[in-house]
Amino acid sequence: MKIDKPELLEGYRIMRTIRDFEERVHKEFMTGQIPGFVHLYAGEEASASAICQQLGDQDTVSSTHRGHGHAIAKGCDVKGMMKEIFGRGEGLCGGKGGSMHIADLDVGMLGANGIVGAGSPIACGAALSAKTLKTGGLSVTFIGDGAFNQGTTSESMNLARVYDLPVLFVLEDNGYAESTSSSWSIGGHNPVRRAEGFGIEGTRVDGHDYFAVYRAAEEAIKAIRSGTGPRFIHIEFTRYYGHFEGDASSYKPLDEVKDERRYLDALKFFRARTTGGKMLKTEDLDAIDKEVEALIDASVVEARAAPVPDLSTLTTDVYLSY
Amino acid sequence: MKIDKPELLEGYRIMRTIRDFEERVHKEFMTGQIPGFVHLYAGEEASASAICQQLGDQDTVSSTHRGHGHAIAKGCDVKGMMKEIFGRGEGLCGGKGGSMHIADLDVGMLGANGIVGAGSPIACGAALSAKTLKTGGLSVTFIGDGAFNQGTTSESMNLARVYDLPVLFVLEDNGYAESTSSSWSIGGHNPVRRAEGFGIEGTRVDGHDYFAVYRAAEEAIKAIRSGTGPRFIHIEFTRYYGHFEGDASSYKPLDEVKDERRYLDALKFFRARTTGGKMLKTEDLDAIDKEVEALIDASVVEARAAPVPDLSTLTTDVYLSY
Amino acid sequence: MPVKSFREALNEAMRDEMRRDPTVIMLGEDIAGGMGAGGEQDAWGGVLGATKGLMPEFGRERVLDTPITESAFIGAAAGAALTGLRPVAQMMFVDFFGVCGDQIMNQMAKFRYMFGGKAKTPCVVRTLYGAGIGAASQHSQCLYPMITHIPGLKVVIPSSPYEAKGLMTQAIRDDDPVIFFEHNTMFDDKEEVPDEPYTIPFGVARTVREGKDVTIVAFGMMVGHAKTAADQMAKDGIECTVLDPRTTSPLDEDAIIASVKKTGRLIVVDEASPRCGMASDISAIVAEHAFEALKAPIKRVMPPHSPVPFASNLEKAYIPSVDGIKAAISAVMGQS
Amino acid sequence: MPVKSFREALNEAMRDEMRRDPTVIMLGEDIAGGMGAGGEQDAWGGVLGATKGLMPEFGRERVLDTPITESAFIGAAAGAALTGLRPVAQMMFVDFFGVCGDQIMNQMAKFRYMFGGKAKTPCVVRTLYGAGIGAASQHSQCLYPMITHIPGLKVVIPSSPYEAKGLMTQAIRDDDPVIFFEHNTMFDDKEEVPDEPYTIPFGVARTVREGKDVTIVAFGMMVGHAKTAADQMAKDGIECTVLDPRTTSPLDEDAIIASVKKTGRLIVVDEASPRCGMASDISAIVAEHAFEALKAPIKRVMPPHSPVPFASNLEKAYIPSVDGIKAAISAVMGQS
Numbered sequence A, B: 001m002k003i004d005k006p007e008l009l010e011g012y013r014i015m016r017t018i019r020d021f022e023e024r025v026h027k028e029f030m031t032g033q034i035p036g037f038v039h040l041y042a043g044e045e046a047s048a049s050a051i052c053q054q055l056g057d058q059d060t061v062s063s064t065h066r067g068h069g070h071a072i073a074k075g076c077d078v079k080g081m082m083k084e085i086f087g088r089g090e091g092l093c094g095g096k097g098g099s100m101h102i103a104d105l106d107v108g109m110l111g112a113n114g115i116v117g118a119g120s121p122i123a124c125g126a127a128l129s130a131k132t133l134k135t136g137g138l139s140v141t142f143i144g145d146g147a148f149n150q151g152t153t154s155e156s157m158n159l160a161r162v163y164d165l166p167v168l169f170v171l172e173d174n175g176y177a178e179s180t181s182s183s184w185s186i187g188g189h190n191p192v193r194r195a196e197g198f199g200i201e202g203t204r205v206d207g208h209d210y211f212a213v214y215r216a217a218e219e220a221i222k223a224i225r226s227g228t229g230p231r232f233i234h235i236e237f238t239r240y241y242g243h244f245e246g247d248a249s250s251y252k253p254l255d256e257v258k259d260e261r262r263y264l265d266a267l268k269f270f271r272a273r274t275t276g277g278k279m280l281k282t283e284d285l286d287a288i289d290k291e292v293e294a295l296i297d298a299s300v301v302e303a304r305a306a307p308v309p310d311l312s313t314l315t316t317d318v319y320l321s322y
Numbered sequence C, D: 001m002p003v004k005s006f007r008e009a010l011n012e013a014m015r016d017e018m019r020r021d022p023t024v025i026m027l028g029e030d031i032a033g034g035m036g037a038g039g040e041q042d043a044w045g046g047v048l049g050a051t052k053g054l055m056p057e058f059g060r061e062r063v064l065d066t067p068i069t070e071s072a073f074i075g076a077a078a079g080a081a082l083t084g085l086r087p088v089a090q091m092m093f094v095d096f097f098g099v100c101g102d103q104i105m106n107q108m109a110k111f112r113y114m115f116g117g118k119a120k121t122p123c124v125v126r127t128l129y130g131a132g133i134g135a136a137s138q139h140s141q142c143l144y145p146m147i148t149h150i151p152g153l154k155v156v157i158p159s160s161p162y163e164a165k166g167l168m169t170q171a172i173r174d175d176d177p178v179i180f181f182e183h184n185t186m187f188d189d190k191e192e193v194p195d196e197p198y199t200i201p202f203g204v205a206r207t208v209r210e211g212k213d214v215t216i217v218a219f220g221m222m223v224g225h226a227k228t229a230a231d232q233m234a235k236d237g238i239e240c241t242v243l244d245p246r247t248t249s250p251l252d253e254d255a256i257i258a259s260v261k262k263t264g265r266l267i268v269v270d271e272a273s274p275r276c277g278m279a280s281d282i283s284a285i286v287a288e289h290a291f292e293a294l295k296a297p298i299k300r301v302m303p304p305h306s307p308v309p310f311a312s313n314l315e316k317a318y319i320p321s322v323d324g325i326k327a328a329i330s331a332v333m334g335q336s
C-alpha cells in the first residue's frame, strides 16, 4: 500500500521536530542551563517517527533514557518537554522528571526510563491492559542495543510470547551502548535470530530509511492487531552526538563518523526520495521546516522564561494519598 | 569412542547413589525429621551423573534448588549431605544451609541455590576464574526449564558467549516448574534455538538415556576445553516426585505418570543396555547396588544420631572478619 | 462471626474485590497452577494456597499464571497499573526482591513523582516473608525495612486473619503501589472474620492491649509474641500497651508517640535483620519526638545480624521470642 | 604530600592492588571503554573516569568491559571470588541494585554462612551514589541503608580522597564482600594523599573534629557538611565533635557511644531516604546504649520521604544542608 501524502508530511514533520529539538538541546546544554544527563536522539529520527505515527490513542510506548524522539513522535507537547528539560515548574512532569523521565500518560507515552532495560516489562503490562480491557491497543517498547542483552528484555520477550501480548519490540541499534560496540556486546550477532529463540518473528531494517522502517512497522503492527502476539524489528542507525552530552565519541573510528551526517541522514534521504519524484513538493517540506524552527525557538524562549518549580512541590505526588 | 568399563561402573554408581539417596530422603521426610523445602532429583539421575563424571577437580558446578544429584555426582560426601539435610552440626554446611544450599567448594560444588536462575552467573564467574588463572577448568551450570526463562540465564548465556567462557549450560527440562508446564512457559518451544540466539551451539537429548547424555556432554566438554567458548545441552526427562515433598503432582495427566518408573528410568535402561550385550556383568551392578544401599543406610543412621549444631554457631561465619 | 484462617481471609478479600471490580487481575507463579499441563487445573492456588478458587471463578484471563520471570511480570503489573488495570502480583517470597527489585523500587514507586503527578499506579505486590519453616537463608527474610526505605511504596504487614482481610481489601482499592507482606507461618492462624468486605485504613495503628508501664510496638508475626509476653508479665503486675502499626509506610507515628508519652518506656519487636530495620526506625522517631517522656533506654528485640540458619534449633534461636520480649520488659522496668 | 582528587586516589588504590596481586581483576560497563569499537580504547575509564589507565596497563584479560547485564557480571564477580579471583565489579549507580540485587544480597552476602564457613568471597562492588548532579530519581539514591541491612556485606562510604584510597585498598584485600560507595559529586574533591599504598581498617570511626557539646555523626558527602556546620557554630561558642564512621557495616558503635557519653547530645546527618536509614540506625543504638548520657532529643538531619527531584532548586532543597545541620545543633543545644 502506498503511504499517502498527509502521512508522509506528518512523518517528515515529526522527524524534523525531533532533529531540531535535539540540535537545540545540544546547544542549550553547552550554555550550562540544562542539568543532569541528556541523551540525544539525533540521527535516529526515522524509528520513532515512522513507528509512532502509525499508532493511535489506544496505543502506548515505553521508552529509554534516550527518549525525546519517542516522546515527540507519540505526541507529547514540545514546549512542555523543553520546559521539563530545563527543570521548570510548567514542564511536562512539573520539573521533577527531567530529560530521562519524560512521560505523558494522556498521549500513551509511558515514560523515558533511566534504567536500561526497564521499559519492556512496562510495555508488556500496558499490552496486558489493552488485551484485558479489549481496547484494541498495542504497546511499542524501544530497546537500545545495550538494553537488548539485559535480562528484563529477554524475560519480556518470553512473557509477551506466552501470553500473545500485543507488543512490538523495537531494537534501536545505534552501534553503541555508551562506548561499547553492539558488534561485540550482542552474543551471536544476530538479534532477529535471538527474538526467534523466544518465538517472536522479526526483521532487520536500515534506520536511515524512513520508508523501510515504515513498511516493517506497518507489517508488524498489522500482524499484532490481528491478535497473533508480539513482533520484533531490528533497526540499525547512527547516533550523531556522544552517548550523552559531554561525551566526545572518541571510541568511534574516524571513517565511521566522518561523513555520517552527509550519508546517513534519514531526513535528507526522505527529502531526496519524496521530492525527486512526484510524491511531495519541496515547498511543503520547507514550510514544515519553518514551522518547526519557530516552534523549537518558541519552546526555548518560553522554557528559559518559565519559573522554576515551587519548593512546596518537593514532597507532593509521592503518593496519591498517604 | 567407547565408554570404558570403569567409567560405566562409575556412572552407574553415581546414578544409583542419587536414586537411593532421594528415595530415602523421601521416606525420612515423611517421618517429619527433615525441615524445610526438599526437592528430589529422582528420575533425573543420568544428567548429573553422565556429565559430572566427565569433570575433574579443576571443574566446577553451579546447581539449583534440586541439587542433591549434582552434589553427589560432583563428589560431595554423601554422609555429610544427609547430615546437612537433617540439620546436623556435622553436616556438609554445619547445618546452616540445608537441602537448598548444599555446597562443597573443595570438590568444585558451588552450591545448590534457592533462587531460581541464580546459578548461571556464578558459573560464569567460576569459568572466568578458570580462564584467567589458566587452570584448564570449565564450569557446568544446571538450569531448570523454569529457570531457563529467568533473565539471569539469558544474561549469562550472552556473557559466556562474548567472553568465550568455558561454560556448559545444561537445561534440565523435567517438564514442569512447580506445576507449570515447560511446553507452555518457554516461548518458542525450542530451547536449542534460543541458545543459538545467543550464539551458543546446542543439542537436545533424552535424559533417560545415560549414553545419549554422556555423548552429548563429551562432545560439548571437548569443544569447551578446546577454547571455543560455551555450549548448551537440553535434556528432557521426568521427575518422579512432586515439585517438593508434599506436592502431589495432580497437575500431571494420569497417562503421563502411570508407567513412568517403568518406561522412563535411566537406571533400568542402563542395566538393560549394558548387561544385554557384553559390556557389564549383572553381578557387578548388583554389587554396586548393595554397597550403595549400605552407604545410604549408614548415612541415615549417622544423621539421626548426629548432634544438632551448637547454638554458638548461629552467628559464626557471617564474615571472615568483622 | 465465622472463624477463618489467614489463608481464607486473604482469599475472600481478593475474591470479593475481583467480583466488585473487573479491572482487578492476579499475576504470579502457580497462583492457579497446572498451566499448560494436562492434569488438574488450579492445582496449586499459590504456593500456600491463598489464590485457590480464583482461576475457576474468574478465568485465566484474570488470574494469570506466569513463567518464572519476576522482573517481567512484576514490571507488567506496574505497566498495567499505569494503563487501567488494578493488578495484584505475587512475588512469591520477598527474598526474590533481588531479581525484580527495580520494577518495584525504581518504577512503580516513582512513576507518580517522576511524571509530575500524572501517573496513578494502583497495584499490589503480595509476598511471603519470615522465618520458622526451615527454609533457610534465601526463603526466610523479612526485608520490609528495605521496602519501607523507598518513598512511593506503601507497606502492609497484617498480624491476623481479620487484619489480613481488611488490609488486603484496602490495598487493592488503594491508588498507590502497595507491598503486602504475608508471614510464612501464619496461613493457618484462625480468628473471627466477617463475611462481608471491609477495609482497614493504612497508617492507623491498632491497640492490641493497653497498659500503663511499657509501650511495645510489634509487626506481623511478632504482634502475637508481644501480646503473649505482655499477658504473662501482667501476672507480675507489669502492664504493657501493645501497638500493631499494621503498615510501616505510612507509619502511625502519632499513636506510638502518644503511647510512649503515657508509659515512658518503649520496646520495639522486629523480626527483620537488626541493622536499619523497623525497630531502629521507630526507636529513632521516639528518641527524637518523645524524648522527654522516656524513663528508660529504648530496647529493641531483634534477631542477630546473620542470615537465617537452616537447622531447627538455630532457626528457633534466631527468631525473636516471647522470652526475649519478657527480658526486655524486665530490663526497661528495672531501669526506670 | 601530593594533592590528589578522589578519582585519582581511587585509581591509585586499584592500580596498586592490581600490581601487587595478579588475582585482582576489574569488571564493569565501560570501565575501559571502546570495547569492540574501532576508535580510541580506554576511551571512558568508567563513567567518572576512576578506572582510566588500568586497561592499558593490565590488559583486557584483567580489566573487563561488560555488556549491560548487571546480574550476570556482578554474579560472575561473586562466582569468581569463590574460585580464586579477587574481582572488583562496578555496579555503575547504586540505583541499579534493583536489577542485580540478588547476586549481592542472596549470593555473595550469604555464601559463607550458608556453606557453613567453607566459602571465602573476596569481592568488591564499587558503586556511585548521591544527589547533586541533576540526575533525578533513578540516578541519585544512596541506598546504603538497604545494603547495610543485609548481614554478610561490608559497607564502605569514604568521605575524602585520603579515605577513599585507604579504604579501597582495604576493600580489595578484605576477604569478605564489600560494597563501596562513591559519591557522584565528590570525584573532583582534592586533598593530600600519600603515594604509597596504605589501608584504613573497617569499623573504626574517624574523629573529624572534637568538641564537648554535641556529637555529630555523618557519612560520605555529609561529613564535609557536618564539619562546615560545626566550624561555623564554633564561632557562637558551640563545640561539636564530628565522627565519620567510614563503614556502616561494621559500624564503630563504641566510638559513637563513647562520644555521646561525653557530649550528651547526638545529631546524625544522613543523605539517604529517611525511613529505616542510617540516621535511624545510629539514633536507635544510642537510645539503647547511651540513654542515660542524653541531655536532649536525638536529631536526625535527612532529606524528605520523596524520590530525588530533577529541577535544581528542588534537588538543592532535597539534600541535607549545612544550614539544616546548624539548625539541628541549635535545637539540641536549646533543649539541653
Ligand SMILES: Cc1ncc(C[n+]2csc(CCOP(=O)(O)OP(=O)(O)O)c2C)c(N)n1
Pocket: A039, A064, A065, A066, A114, A115, A116, A117, A143, A144, A145, A146, A147, A148, A174, A176, A177, A178, A243, D029, D068, D070, D092, D096, D099
Ligand atoms: C541498569 C542500567 N545499567 C546501566 C546504566 C547506565 N547506562 C545508561 S545508558 C547506557 C547505555 C545504553 O546503551 P543502549 O541500550 O545501546 O542505548 P543508547 O544509549 O545507545 O541509546 C548505560 C550503560 C543504566 N542507566 N541502567
Ligand SMILES: Cc1ncc(C[n+]2csc(CCOP(=O)(O)OP(=O)(O)O)c2C)c(N)n1
Pocket: B039, B064, B065, B066, B114, B115, B116, B117, B143, B144, B145, B146, B147, B148, B174, B176, B177, B178, B243, C029, C068, C070, C092, C096, C099
Ligand atoms: C527467583 C525465584 N522465583 C521463584 C522461586 C520459587 N520456585 C522454586 S523452584 C521453582 C520451580 C523451578 O522450576 P524449574 O526451573 O523447572 O526447576 P525444577 O523444580 O523443575 O527442577 C519455583 C518457581 C524461587 N525459588 N526463586
Ligand SMILES: [Mg+2]
Pocket: A144, A145, A146, A172, A173, A174, A175, A176, A177, A178
Ligand atoms: Mg545503543
Ligand SMILES: [Mg+2]
Pocket: B144, B145, B146, B172, B173, B174, B175, B176, B177, B178
Ligand atoms: Mg522443571
